[in-house]
Amino acid sequence: MEIRPIQVVGLSKEDFQHLNDKLAAYIDTQKILYLLTMRGQKDSKLSLEDRLLLTLYYLRHYPTLINLGAVFGISESYCHKIYSRTARMLAKVEKLPNRKALLEDPAATLAIDVSEQAIERLVKSQKAY
Numbered sequence: 001m002e003i004r005p006i007q008v009v010g011l012s013k014e015d016f017q018h019l020n021d022k023l024a025a026y027i028d029t030q031k032i033l034y035l036l037t038m039r040g041q042k043d044s045k046l047s048l049e050d051r052l053l054l055t056l057y058y059l060r061h062y063p064t065l066i067n068l069g070a071v072f073g074i075s076e077s078y079c080h081k082i083y084s085r086t087a088r089m090l091a092k093v094e095k096l097p098n099r100k101a102l103l104e105d106p107a108a109t110l111a112i113d114v115s116e117q118a119i120e121r122l123v124k125s126q127k128a129y
Contacts, residue, residue, distance in 0.1 A: 055087055
């Protein structure tokens with residue numbers, strides 16, 4: 001039984017590959033622009049595809065970082081480090097608006113509180129207020 005990427009992260013293989021190519025081009029551009037800041041940094045233990053898959057999987061399913069790290073064979077802290085870096089790069093690659101830009105247009109900003117739950121209370125001896 002083959003697991004398709006659309007089932008795991010919500011993207012087809014072509015969309016995943018396109019996003020991976022855009023991310024690789026962005027990283028190559030940053031390496032050229034900031035050559036001195038890349039000095040001494042080691043390459044990641046995970047390939048770029050795995051880092052992108054980790055990030056998209058986390059955004060789709062929200063597992064704990066311990067579980068996600070166990071799936072990819074890395075520690076919890078390294079998993080968080082990869083997720084946060086890749087998510088920031090994805091936001092820059094896809095040119096997503098930042099928080100300040102969203103707050104400037106109040107019609108486009110919508111907040112939904114999904115954590116509110118009904119609390120069952122006693123019916124007997126319940127006061128009117």
